[in-house]
Amino acid sequence: MEKNNDAIDLQSNSKRPRVEVDLANLPGDPYFRKKICDYHPSDRDRIRRAYLQIGACQPLDHDFPKRKIGNTMRRFNPAWFKEYKWLEYSIEKDGAYCLYCYLFKPDFGNQGGGDSFVTEGFSNWKKKERLECHVGAHNSAHNQARQRCEALLNHKQSIITVFDKQSDQQKMLYRTRLNASVDCVRFLQQQGLAFRGHDESKGSNNQGNFLELLRFLAKHNEEIDKVVLDNAPKNHQMIAPHIQRDIANAVASETLDAILKDLGDSPFAILVDESRDISVKEQLAIVLRYVDKRGHMIERFLGITHVRSTTVVELKKTIDSVLSRHNLSISRLRGQGYDEASNM
Known part of the structure; x- marks a missing residue:
């Protein structure tokens, strides 16, 4: 099953040793900041909230340097700070950045200038x-990042706050509902079965394995x-496709963590093969082979x-x-x- 980038990112970073972050001494200049994804997953929201509380890096008193653009000497205009609250300026890089996108940039390719306002710095x-x-526009990558920043600062909307306000009875019902969905996902993953059907509406005869299994379990x-x-609240049934994917990714993460713990520091070999998905995109499947403690x-x-691509250089880079x-x-x-293909 294909995993999204967030799940892969969560798996990789959760295995790294957690380093204590000094929130009082976070880098102010955007040029010197680490990527949010480089922090431990448990620290990211704390770091985001700290940056939002500090505010965008806007050095109003800085003597902005001039440089030649075309036939004219130009420099950053500090008046833009009043117009754009998200706008940041790096003294080191002499470039402009976006605070919202640094904290919550979705992976939407080159929309809205790509990484110009996140890593490279805009300077035209x-x-x-x-x-x-x-x-x-309203649904742009930037505005989605802004909305997530606003939600993060609104403690009343946080999942932890809402969950803590629930009664013990509500929490128990929630856990029962969640465990039922998790058990169905785990079973389907173990059997290598697809989750969704062609039509998941109530009157459909092909709702998919997940809903059919959940109905069987309830029966x-x-x-x-x-x-x-x-019998569940209409907005809390925990059967939506993205819920199924989230649970599947969490199960995959725990499974992979168990595999790597079993491997430990032992030597290993890899088995690699090319595999196209249903959309005919090239993929690389990698299997670990090792001898366990027994x-x-x-x-x-x-x-x-x-x-x-399937060139030798690209395949090697992907494996690395x-x-x-x-x-x-x-x-x-x-x-x-490897298989017997020449590039492999």
């Missing part, structure tokens, strides 16, 4: 209209039947990842990236198995 002072272009367990499907030969599926993501050192690699 001749084209102020690029600031408006970055903001974009044979009175406690579960009381809290799932039609002397048994073990083969475990490590993951599947998209590749831009996957191993690095899971803290698997090349020095421990003792063997490599």
Whole structure:
């Protein structure tokens, strides 16, 4: 099953040793900041909230340097700070950045200027209209990031706050409903079965394996039947496709964590093969082979990842990236198995 970027990112970072973050001494200049994804997942919201409380880096008293753009000497205009609360300026880079997108930039490719306002820094002072272009329409990447920043500062809307306000009875019903969905996802993953059907509406005869299994489970367990499907709150049934994906990704993350713990610091080999998905995009499937502590030969599926092309250089780069993501050192690699294709 294909995993989204967030799940892969969560898996890789959750395995890194957690380093205590000094919120009082976070880098102010955007040029010196680490990417949010480089912080431990448990620290990210604390860091985001700290930056939002400090506010955008806007050095009003700085003597902004001039440089030649076209035939005219131009510089950053500090008056833009009043117009754009999100706008930041790096003294080190002499570039403009976006605070909202730094904290919550979705992976939407080059929409709204791509990484210009996140990592590279915008510096074409001749084209102020690029600031408006970055903001974009109502549902742009920038505005989605802004909404998430506003929600983060609104403690009343946080999941932890809402959950803590619930009674013990409500929490118990929630856990029963969640466990039922998790059990269905785990079973389908273990059997290698698809989750969704062609039509998940109530009158459909092909609602998919997940809903059919959940209905079967409720039919044979009175406690579960009381809290799932039609007996659950309409906005809290925990059966939506994105809920199914989130649970599946969480299960995959825990499974992969168990595999890597079983491997420990032992040497390993990899088995690699190309595999296209249903949309005919090239993918690379990677399997770990190692000997466990009882002397048994073990083969475990490590993951599947998209590749831009199937050239030797690109495949090698992808393998290096996957191993690095899971803290698997090349020095421990003792063997490599491929198919008989020439590029492999």
